[in-house]
Amino acid sequence: MRSRTFRSRGGLRGFALVAAAGTLALGGPTAPAVAQTVGPPLLDPSKVATGGLTPLNYKQKQGCMRGNPGNSLIEEKPWSQLVLGFERAHEEGLRGTGQTVAVIDTGVNASHPRLRGKVINGGSSVPDGGADRDCDGHGTIVAGIIAASSDPTGQSGYVGVAPDAEILSLRQSSKLWINEATNATIGDTETMSRAINNAVDRNVSVINISQSSCQSIAQARNYYDSGNQMLHNAVKRAYEHQVVVVVAAGNVGEACQKNASGSPTTAVLPAWFDEYVLTVASVNQQGAPSEFTVPGPWVDVAAPGENLITLDPGVGGEGLASQIATGENGQAGPIQGTSFAAPYVSGLAVLIKEKYERENRPLTAGQIMDRIKETALHPGGINGRNDIVGYGMVDPAAALADVVPGEWGKQAPPPKPTKLDADVIPQKDFPALIIALGGAGAGVAGIIFTAFLINAVRSVRARARENSGR
Incomplete structure (x- = not known):
């Protein structure tokens, strides 16, 4: 059986980024504001190249996203940054030093000043350049949330969760390159699997996957599907090598249907392999679950995923962006998606890993994942979780504390009363x-x-x- 495809959502024709300086017109389709979804098979598996598969009969149908020619300035800190409070960890010296995060996505524009010098070209399945290039813009937003440096001028408060971490960019997909015969875009479960193995071989600390393949439950359970089997084996291998794999929960639309809580009909991969990955849903500024999040028993935690401020993801971009325009009319709207909730959790995993390695008591991948889940702001429900936000929004301060609930010593139960109270009968x-x-x-x-x-x-x-x- 053929591998399942990761593709961007929607046939968008034009877009713009809106920053404090004004509206930015871009010469291509929108950067995917949602986790990418399944589509038809696309690559010739016999054409294997280093870092991924080399596609045949693919042509770039639209131009790359272009950055704002001016350095757009947004002075206020994003709400996501304020509510998570991860800058307190920076004050304590936890900034991701010595850690590398693999971003498996559409590439990363390494020329952005806030990412300059920290992006490693890990290989590409897209034929127009290496992984330090991002025509779609999606991967650049993800990388910026994880590791953007602070503004050297001090005028902007925006900063990444782990600003001293390095980014290993693995460019495994693009919605701008179309197979003329099948109308498919680049990127599937096989290229994803190869990218994960590539990252593990390079000894990264964390892998961020802000893309998803939505399938029926029956398809997901079919281990004769070579692409799904490869993906399962890849995330299991990463887990066994103590690499934390953080993935997006997926967004409703196209192949991704909204599951009824407790009774899913749509599986989201790689989130489906929940034993080996940490799956992230999205919440809004009020702390409520985002309407677009795909629920499922694989959802572990949640993070901010609406009304975000990000790096200008266009080629040549230097500033920040607060909105993205999508659709035929090019009307501006907020930047949102589980794609952009996941990197907040990837950054947190980096800080936890850094802290315990510094103290010479390193944690396993499973221990880091458990720590993030145990310290999240638990919602109501059985065992403090539900299928929409998992164990709740992450709490960096609690996750970085010396002791988490699961590590507390168990107290002896109080002695039973000797007096028989009336309500005992x-x-x-x-x-x-x-x-x-x-x-x-x-x-x-x-x-x-x-x-x-x-x-x-x-x-x-x-x-x-x-x-x-x-």
Whole structure:
């Protein structure tokens, strides 16, 4: 069976980025504001090249996104940055130093000043350049959330979660390159698998996958599907090599249908392989779940994914962007998607890994994932989780604390009260109560009868003695 495709969502014709300086017109389709979804098969598996598959019969149908020629300035800090509070970790010296995050996506525009010098070209499946180039803009936004440097001028408060971390860019997909025969775009479960193995071989700390393949549950369970099997093996291998794999929960639309809580019909890959990955849903500024998040039992935690401020992702971009225009009319709208919630969690995983390596007590991938889940702001529900936001929005301060709930010593249970309180008696168990009272009454009657009998015997013996004395 052929591998499943990752492709961008929607047939968008034009877009713009809106920043504080004004509207930025771009010469291509929108940067995918949502996790990318499944489409038809696309690559010739016999044409294998280093870093991925080399596509045949693919042509670039639209121009690359172009950055704003001016350095757009947005002074305020993003709400996501304020609510997560990860800058407190920076003040304590936790900035991702010595850590590398693999961003498996559409590439990263390494020329952006906030990313300059920290992007490693890990290989590309797209034929127009290496992984330090991003025509779509999607991967650049993701990389910026993880590792954007602070503004050297001090005019902007925007900064990445782990600003000293390096980014290994693996360019495994693009919606701008179309196969003329199948109308498919570049990127599928096989190229994704190869990218994951590539990242593991390069000893990265964390892998961020802000793309998803939505399939029916039956398809996801079909391990004869070579692409799905490869993807399963790749994330399992990463987990066993102590690499934390963070993935987007996926967004409703096209192949991704909104699952009923507790009864999914659509599987989201790689999130489907939940034992080995940490799956991230999106919440809005009010802390409510985003309407576009695909629910499922694989959802682990949530992070901000709406109304985001990001790096200008266009080629040559230097500033920030607060909106993105999508659709035929090119109307501006907020930047949102589980694609952009996931990198906040990837950055947090980096900081946790850095902290415990510095203290010479490194954590396994499973321990880091558990720490993030245990310290999240749990929603109501069985065991403090649900299928929409998992264990809740991540809490960096709690996750970076010295002790988390799962590590607390268990206290001895309090002694049981010796006094029988009124509310202990089963109020509705009348037969048992009657039997108990009857038994107690019989016991009392027996005692009284015994006392009477003893007294009678004594009286008889006393009269006998009196008669014998006469």
